[in-house]
Amino acid sequence: MRLYEYEGKQLFKRYNIPTPNSVVVGDFSELDKVVYPVVLKGQVFIGRRGKAGAIQFANSKKEAETKIKELLGRVIHGYEVTKVLVEEKVEIDREFYLSATIDRTKHKPLLIVSSEGGMEIEEIAKKPDAIIKHYLEIGERVEPYLGRSIARKMEFKGDAMLKVGNIIVALYNLFLDYDCKLVEINPLVLTADGKIIALDSKVDLDEDAMYRHKELMQMGIEARHEIGELTKREKIAKKAGIPYVDLDGDIGVFPGGAGFGIASIDLIKHFGGNPANFMDSGGAPTQERLRLMIGLLMDNPKVKVIFGARFGGISRCDDWAKAVVQYVLENRPQKPMIMRMAGNMEEEGRKIFEEAIKEHSELFKNIKVYKFDTPIEEVIKEAIKESI
Amino acid sequence: MSIIIDENVQVIVQGITGRNASLHTKFMLDYGTKVVGGVTPGKGGEKIHDLPVYDTVAECLKEHPAAAVSSVWVPPRFAKDAILEAIDAGIKTVVVITERIPVHDMLFVRKRAKEKDALVIGGNTPGLISPGKSLVGMLPKIAFSGGRVGTVARSGAITYYLANSLNLAGMGESTSVGLGGDPILGANFEDVLRLFEEDPETDAVVMAGEIGGVYEELAAPYIKTIKKPVVAFIAGKAAPKGKRLGHAGAIIEGNMGTAESKVEALKENGAIIAETLSEIPELVKEALCGKQQ
Numbered sequence: 076m077r078l079y080e081y082e083g084k085q086l087f088k089r090y091n092i093p094t095p096n097s098v099v100v101g102d103f104s105e106l107d108k109v110v111y112p113v114v115l116k117g118q119v120f121i122g123r124r125g126k127a128g129a130i131q132f133a134n135s136k137k138e139a140e141t142k143i144k145e146l147l148g149r150v151i152h153g154y155e156v157t158k159v160l161v162e163e164k165v166e167i168d169r170e171f172y173l174s175a176t177i178d179r180t181k182h183k184p185l186l187i188v189s190s191e192g193g194m195e196i197e198e199i200a201k202k203p204d205a206i207i208k209h210y211l212e213i214g215e216r217v218e219p220y221l222g223r224s225i226a227r228k229m230e231f232k233g234d235a236m237l238k239v240g241n242i243i244v245a246l247y248n249l250f251l252d253y254d255c256k257l258v259e260i261n262p263l264v265l266t267a268d269g270k271i272i273a274l275d276s277k278v279d280l281d282e283d284a285m286y287r288h289k290e291l292m293q294m295g296i297e298a299r300h301e302i303g304e305l306t307k308r309e310k311i312a313k314k315a316g317i318p319y320v321d322l323d324g325d326i327g328v329f330p331g332g333a334g335f336g337i338a339s340i341d342l343i344k345h346f347g348g349n350p351a352n353f354m355d356s357g358g359a360p361t362q363e364r365l366r367l368m369i370g371l372l373m374d375n376p377k378v379k380v381i382f383g384a385r386f387g388g389i390s391r392c393d394d395w396a397k398a399v400v401q402y403v404l405e406n407r408p409q410k411p412m413i414m415r416m417a418g419n420m421e422e423e424g425r426k427i428f429e430e431a432i433k434e435h436s437e438l439f440k441n442i443k444v445y446k447f448d449t450p451i452e453e454v455i456k457e458a459i460k461e462s463i
Numbered sequence: 464m465s466i467i468i469d470e471n472v473q474v475i476v477q478g479i480t481g482r483n484a485s486l487h488t489k490f491m492l493d494y495g496t497k498v499v500g501g502v503t504p505g506k507g508g509e510k511i512h513d514l515p516v517y518d519t520v521a522e523c524l525k526e527h528p529a530a531a532v533s534s535v536w537v538p539p540r541f542a543k544d545a546i547l548e549a550i551d552a553g554i555k556t557v558v559v560i561t562e563r564i565p566v567h568d569m570l571f572v573r574k575r576a577k578e579k580d581a582l583v584i585g586g587n588t589p590g591l592i593s594p595g596k597s598l599v600g601m602l603p604k605i606a607f608s609g610g611r612v613g614t615v616a617r618s619g620a621i622t623y624y625l626a627n628s629l630n631l632a633g634m635g636e637s638t639s640v641g642l643g644g645d646p647i648l649g650a651n652f653e654d655v656l657r658l659f660e661e662d663p664e665t666d667a668v669v670m671a672g673e674i675g676g677v678y679e680e681l682a683a684p685y686i687k688t689i690k691k692p693v694v695a696f697i698a699g700k701a702a703p704k705g706k707r708l709g710h711a712g713a714i715i716e717g718n719m720g721t722a723e724s725k726v727e728a729l730k731e732n733g734a735i736i737a738e739t740l741s742e743i744p745e746l747v748k749e750a751l752c753g754k755q756q
Contacts, residue, residue, distance in 0.1 A: 177566065179677050179719070182573050182647065213574045254567050283711055284565035286540060301714055302705035318709040333644055333709025334618015337673050338698040338740060345739060350701075355709025357620060358562070359483055386623040388589050389483055389560075389601040418603035418623060419490070447605065447627060452741050 076282045077302045079118045081160045083276030085294060086253065090245040092260070093272050095162040100143055105161075106136045112164045113139055117146045117156035120302045122195050127151050132164070154303060165272055170262035171229060172199060173243065174277075175250035177257075178210070185210045186217070186247065190229045192262035217247040238271045239263070253291070254284030308352075308371060315367050317354065324349025326462050327372030329383040329414070331390065332357030339384065342452065348459035351378045359389045365398030366405075373408050380411045382458035384451060387418025396424035396444075400431040403438055410441070413458040417447030465593035465638040466613065466658040466665070467556060467582070473530040474599055475523055475554075476501040477537060477545045479511050484536035484560075487601045488512055494598045499527040520552040534558040534590065534599050542586060543568035550581045558599050559585030562645060563711050569647035576649060583649025587710065589619030589641040600641065610635020612747055613659035615652060616671035617642045617678075618710065621698065624740055625671055632744030637665040644710025646675065652682035660689050667692045667747050670734070672725055674699030675713045679725040687732040692750035694743055695734040697725045 078086075084094045095114075098105040117129035124130050129151050133139035143159050150156075170192035178185050186209045189199050199205055207228050211217070222240035231239045242263070250258045257279035264274050282298070285291065298313055299305055300320075305313060312319035318333065322340070326348050330336040333355035343350045352375070356368050372381050385395045395416065402408070416424055425446075432439045445454050468474075474491070478484045479501025489512050491498050500515045500523045507518035517523040524530055533549040535542060535557060542561040549557045550572075557576075564572075564586040576583045584591065590600010594609040606623040608630045616622045622641050629635065640655050642648055652670055659665045668691055672679035679697065686693050700722040702708055704715040715721050730736050735750055737743045 177570070177647075179647075180681060182570055184570070213570050251567070254565055256566060281566045282707075283539065283563040284567065287565075300706050301716065318707070320703065320706050320708060322703065330620075332618060332620035333713060334616070334671075334673055334698060335620030335624065337618075337702060337708050337710075337713060338621060338624075340702065341698060341700045342739060344701040353702075353706075353708050357709075384620075386603065386606065386620050386627075388603050388619050388623060389487070417627070418605060421605065448631070450628070450631075450741055451624060452739065 076280045076299060077120050078278040078280065078296065079158065080116065080276050081118060081158065082294065082296055083278035084273070086249055086278060087273055087276055090249045092242050092245050093270070095165055095272060095274065097160055097162040100159045100161055103140055106139055109161055110163050111135055114162045114164050115139060115142055115146060116160040116162065117149065117151060118158040118160060119151050119154035119156055121152045121154065129156065165264065165274070166267035167264045168267050169265045171264070172196065172261045173246055173263050174257060174259035174261070175247050175255070181210070183210050183213065184250070186225065186243065188225055188229055188243070196261065216251065217244045219244055235265060235269070235271060242271065242273070253288055254281045255279060256281055308375065312371055315364060317364065317368055317371070319371065320353040322350050322352050324351045325377050325379045326458055327351050327375060327378040327381040328354055329356055329368060329372060329381055330354060331384050331386050332388070335384065335386065339382065339455065342455050343382070343459065346452070346456055346459055348455070348462055351375055357390050359391070362394055362398040362401065365395060366402045369399065369402045370406070373406065373410060378410065380413060380458050380461035382455060383412055383414030384454070385414070385416045385418065387420055387424070391420040392416050392418055392424030393420040393427060396427040400427055403431070403442065404435065407438060411461050412442045413454055413461060414443065415445040415449060415451060415454045421447070464662055464664045465596060466655070466662050467591060467638060467640065468532060468593050468597040468599055470495070470596040471497070472532055472597055473497045473499045473527060474532045474534060475499060475520070475527065475530045477520065477533055477535045477549065479503055479514070479516055479536070480506050480509065481536055483601070485511055488514070490601070490604070491598055494604055496597045496599060499530055520548045520554065524552050530554070532556040532558060532599055534560060536560045539563045539565070543572055546572050546583060547575055550575055550579050555581050557581060557583045557649070558590050559583060559588060559643065559649065560590065560600055561585070562587035564645055566647050569645065573647065573649060582654070584640065585643035585649060586645040588643035589622060591638060591640040592636070593638045594636050602639070602641070607639060608635040611637055611664060611666040613637050613662065613665040613668045614639040614671070615642060615655040615659070615668065617644055617673050617712070618671070618698070621671045621740070625669060625743060628741060629744050629747065632748070634744060634747065637662060642678070644712055646712035648678065651678040653685045656682060656685060656689060656693070660691055665691065667694065667751055669694045669696070669743055669747060671696045671698065673697065673710070673713050674702050674708070674715050674722055675710070675720040677719065680728040683728040683732040686729065686734050693734045694737055694746045694750060695729045696737040696740060696743060697722045
């Protein structure tokens with residue numbers, strides 16, 4: 076889960092990693108707290124923000140106000156600017172790169188540093204000599220001597236070497252303490268007057284470890300996509316604990332577990348349909364949550380038909396059937412539901428449907444539940460037909 | 464034969480007093496799995512489905528020294544602790560049903576497992592099954608029948624659909640292994656492919672991956688050397704970038720973890736690529752016929 080630059084820098088401050096004097100603009104009175112000239116940085120999750128127009132400069136408070144007004148609300152590569160970080164401009168002498176991350180191939184944490192910062196790491200990495208990698212043992216911290224020796228390899232000397240050594244130690248402590256997947260400072264700059272400053276921040280947290288970092292929520296850091304904010308429907312889903320992602324199409328997907336959810340999006344597209352969403356409706360959801368899931372799809376005005384599947388493993392067919400039946404009885408949906416049900420407690424589930432259909436045939440006339448002997452592709456094709 | 468579990472293997476259940484663990488312990492027993500006991504700290508002395516519950520894995524193993532597999536069903540914040548407890552008590556195969564285990568916790572678990580030569584399967588695995596012999600986890604038995612195709616997949620539901628479609632085409636599984644949907648896994652594709660390659664009762668392997676991470680790519684060079692045919696399927700061709708799709712591990716991060724990169728790596732190294740799930744049985748049949756000729 077990516078943090079905004081200003082959030083990452085709040086964490087940097089906790090670890091005494093120097094950042095420029097700054098304010099995050101919500102209200103313009105804050106603009107008196109910085110010394111001009113300043114850099115105005117629209118907070119969006121993209122690289123090369125300068126080129127995309129998210130970064131502006133201002134020599135006075137008045138100029139800053141005008142430019143911030145232009146920036147706020149702008150949509151840059153799909154991300155809306157809702158906050159602007161106003162930072163005092165620093166005179167850059169040289170740029171460097173520092174990061175701590177996890178090597179997913181070796182299953183080990185590593186530090187990557189370079190004396191050529193400022194570009195994306197993929198660019199820097201094109202010159203292998205420009206990068207120094209240092210792997211760490213799991214559970215190990217960066218001792219001060221290691222920080223210094225890496226700083227030396229980056230060709231820092233004297234006071235700057237000591238400062239960068241400390242920053243490397245701090246960066247790695249932050250990486251471990253907050254369960255990060257990535258902490259990156261790019262660029263770390265040496266200023267014309269000899270200061271070392273983290274000019275940008277990129278912090279990627281492990282959402283699954285957020286439960287042990289409650290203070291992040293107090294800092295106003297909310298659940299979001301790995302990169303980007305949630306849509307309205309995604310927020311409702313998140314609140315209810317339902318993994319859900321909005322897509323653009325008209326077939327609501329109520330698929331069972333995540334893996335099959337991913338595959339069913341592929342299949343719908345493969346056969347020429349358009350999924351309206353990704354959803355994980357597996358993991359033994361309660362009936363209440365199952366009804367919420369169906370409601371989420373039904374209430375989406377774009378959705379014309381719902382494709383559903385339940386292969387009961389940990390999530391039982393009878394629970395699923397009860398939830399679907401109760402939803403239909405309570406909400407009398409008009410949109411058709413084309414579904415398949417197989418797996419644990421299948422017979423019990425089938426009986427629940429049969430009884431409901433017998434009693435309320437009119438309500439269930441648009442609802443089909445196929446058995447395990449109908450291939451899933453056929454069910455999907457039928458759902459696509461209903462969406463045309 | 465089969466891999467990892469057979470009709471004789473003795474199994475314990477960590478977190479046995481939870482709703483899901485208790486229900487699936489019943490299903491495992493009904494299937495014929497030799498579940499011998501369970502562990503829930505603080506609930507030692509209780510009984511679940513007539514099985515004794517212990518406070519610690521060590522106590523459980525003292526009474527059931529032949530137990531070789533533990534399945535872990537505890538909430539994610541206790542998962543690292545439970546897996547380490549099993550490994551330190553001497554369990555050599557730990558099947559981790561728990562999902563969304565923090566990444567740094569799993570890195571530590573992997574390190575300990577390597578030191579103690581233990582096989583950790585998961586997190587977020589549905590478990591594994593050697594049809595007709597043993598089932599560890601929460602897979603629905605109806606999806607599987609005995610045969611000579613090994614399957615290994617990251618997702619539970621894909622595992623079920625896969626086996627189900629093999630069965631409808633007249634084939635069956637030697638063992639089906641769920642690797643799990645978390646970003647950092649214990650066992651990966653290569654580990655399981657090696658076991659299938661050595662298993663005399665497995666003729667072909669189906670592997671089903673999905674977007675996110677690099678486990679499919681990491682297995683590719685080994686596939687080049689394997690003698691048995693490998694049919695591979697990757698889910699997530701139509702997936703958006705930068706968004707987790709249900710599984711904590713199912714996310715395209717930057718350029719890492721795309722379906723294209725995985726399909727390409729597997730194809731280059733000789734895997735037979737299935738575009739959709741339903742093509743798989745036919746591809747397996749063709750591969751097996753080709754081998755016999």
